[in-house]
Amino acid sequence: MSKSVQSRLSQLPKVDGVLQRPELGAWAKSPLAAGKVRELVDETRLLVLEDESTIIPDAADLARMAHDELDKRFRSPLRRVLNGTGIIIHTNLGRAPISEAAIEAMNAVARGYSTLEYDLDRGRRGSRHNLVREHLLALTGAEDALVANNNASALLLALTALAKRKEVLVSRGQLVEIGGSFRIPDICRVSGAKLVEVGTTNRTRIGDYDKAISAKTGVLLRVHPSNFRVVGFTEEAQLDDLVKLGKKHNLPVVDDLGSGALANVSSVTRLPHEPLVSESVAAGADVVTFSGDKLLGGPQAGLAVGKSAYISKMRKHPLMRAVRPDKLTFAALTATLQQYLTADHVQELPIWRMFSLGVVELEAWLGPVFTDVTAAANDAGLEVEIGRSVSYAGGGSLPEEEMPSRALIFSGTQRRLKDFQDGLRLADVPLIGYLKDRRFHLDARTLSIESPDEITKLLIAGLEELS
Numbered sequence: 479m480s481k482s483v484q485s486r487l488s489q490l491p492k493v494d495g496v497l498q499r500p501e502l503g504a505w506a507k508s509p510l511a512a513g514k515v516r517e518l519v520d521e522t523r524l525l526v527l528e529d530e531s532t533i534i535p536d537a538a539d540l541a542r543m544a545h546d547e548l549d550k551r552f553r554s555p556l557r558r559v560l561n562g563t564g565i566i567i568h569t570n571l572g573r574a575p576i577s578e579a580a581i582e583a584m585n586a587v588a589r590g591y592s593t594l595e596y597d598l599d600r601g602r603r604g605s606r607h608n609l610v611r612e613h614l615l616a617l618t619g620a621e622d623a624l625v626a627n628n629n630a631s632a633l634l635l636a637l638t639a640l641a642k643r644k645e646v647l648v649s650r651g652q653l654v655e656i657g658g659s660f661r662i663p664d665i666c667r668v669s670g671a672k673l674v675e676v677g678t679t680n681r682t683r684i685g686d687y688d689k690a691i692s693a694k695t696g697v698l699l700r701v702h703p704s705n706f707r708v709v710g711f712t713e714e715a716q717l718d719d720l721v722k723l724g725k726k727h728n729l730p731v732v733d734d735l736g737s738g739a740l741a742n743v744s745s746v747t748r749l750p751h752e753p754l755v756s757e758s759v760a761a762g763a764d765v766v767t768f769s770g771d772k773l774l775g776g777p778q779a780g781l782a783v784g785k786s787a788y789i790s791k792m793r794k795h796p797l798m799r800a801v802r803p804d805k806l807t808f809a810a811l812t813a814t815l816q817q818y819l820t821a822d823h824v825q826e827l828p829i830w831r832m833f834s835l836g837v838v839e840l841e842a843w844l845g846p847v848f849t850d851v852t853a854a855a856n857d858a859g860l861e862v863e864i865g866r867s868v869s870y871a872g873g874g875s876l877p878e879e880e881m882p883s884r885a886l887i888f889s890g891t892q893r894r895l896k897d898f899q900d901g902l903r904l905a906d907v908p909l910i911g912y913l914k915d916r917r918f919h920l921d922a923r924t925l926s927i928e929s930p931d932e933i934t935k936l937l938i939a940g941l942e943e944l945s
């Protein structure tokens with residue numbers, strides 16, 4: 479090694495010195511900082527050995543680099559995004575945003591202790607299942623209720639508790655897969671029940687169930703085909719008839735409703751009727767399962783309501799312990815259910831507000847954003863307008879049912895639009911839109927829960943990056 483290389487290497491900052499630098503910020507005390515700094519010093523040494531004239535960063539530079547790399551690597555991958563897709567219950571974007579009251583309720587119990595399993599009246603141990611029982615009974619007309627982590631676990635619990643080592647009868651037209659890996663046949667297998675398919679893919683009659691019933695039958699299962707429609711020459715047995723058949727053979731009817739509406743979405747927007755939980759209860763279903771974060775508009779949860787005999791069997795099953803939700807879920811769920819009880823859900827629950835906006839309101843909402851971004855768009859070589867779009871309920875609810883909506887629509891070369899879309903997605907606060915008919919759309923319906931000023935700023939920053 480030449481003298482000059484040696485003298486240059488001696489200029490390398492010492493690891494201990496870098497670790498004292500304020501530029502390390504929050505990482506100063508972390509054991510990860512020493513490793514990172516050592517790595518950066520070693521890399522620099524190799525560069526100097528390769529090329530004597532390499533610029534050597536000082537201690538402050540290295541500390542800053544270590545800080546930035548650690549920040550980048552450990553930044554939470556779970557981040558807030560702004561949803562411009564127009565899909566209200568977007569499974570990939572976290573399904574239902576929850577209400578302010580639900581957030582406050584979570585805050586209140588998160589900060590300290592709570593009555594999660596404490597009965598204040600008696601001054602002794604209580605049950606978390608009682609926290610939402612009254613609410614669910616009042617809202618659905620059921621005799622009893624319980625809450626699990628999600629609808630998949632509620633259904634798993636129902637089949638395990640009611641049909642283990644027995645047969646579950648399901649129509650062939652309802653052997654559905656609901657996104658990802660939730661498949662009815664798999665849930666049956668995991669529960670230890672045996673799936674028996676009845677009828678055909680497009681037509682199943684009540685007689686098909688009747689013929690399949692034997693001493694081995696444990697449950698008659700109906701699954702709401704929430705994320706698809708079978709059209710044409712189709713028939714499914716009615717819930718009333720299934721209930722009659724179940725009664726005759728003393729077999730419980732489990733109705734997996736999925737999206738499970740507590741109130742009529744079609745009362746605020748022109749969407750077709752989505753089955754209400756109370757309708758299934760009134761029709762006599764023994765157990766009805768549904769999600770907390772679809773049309774209910776609350777936190778992720780799986781609710782099961784129905785006849786006491788069956789719900790209490792589920793509640794006492796050891797699997798209940800494995801699928802029970804935590805205090806934050808109960809807090810948010812109770813607050814959400816209260817908003818239905820006081821009929822404030824349309825104003826207070828974000829998904830209901832989004833459902834209820836008409837195109838005139840959506841245009842009015844977009845107006846100031848459009849005005850403020852037009853110049854920046856033109857400078858970046860793009861045209862922008864307020865145009866027609868369609869939004870969807872999403873989340874496996876009301877598939878293919880389009881709601882007329884309005885969007886900020888950008889047009890220009892495909893290259894520019896793609897760069898714009900990527901830039902918005904990769905920004906500190908990501909804004910997600912979609913390309914359709916060679917134009918970039920940001921739907922107002924799902925953006926309407928955000929501040930228009932924030933969106934304007936993000937758009938202008940994204941456009942400036944392009945020019």
Ligand SMILES: *Cc1c(COP(=O)(O)O)cnc(C)c1O
Nearest residue numbers: 628629630704735736737769874
């Ligand atoms: C969405 C859905 C499920 C799964 O619910 P999760 O809450 O996601 O576990 C099950 N069944 C039906 C019919 C559904 O629509």
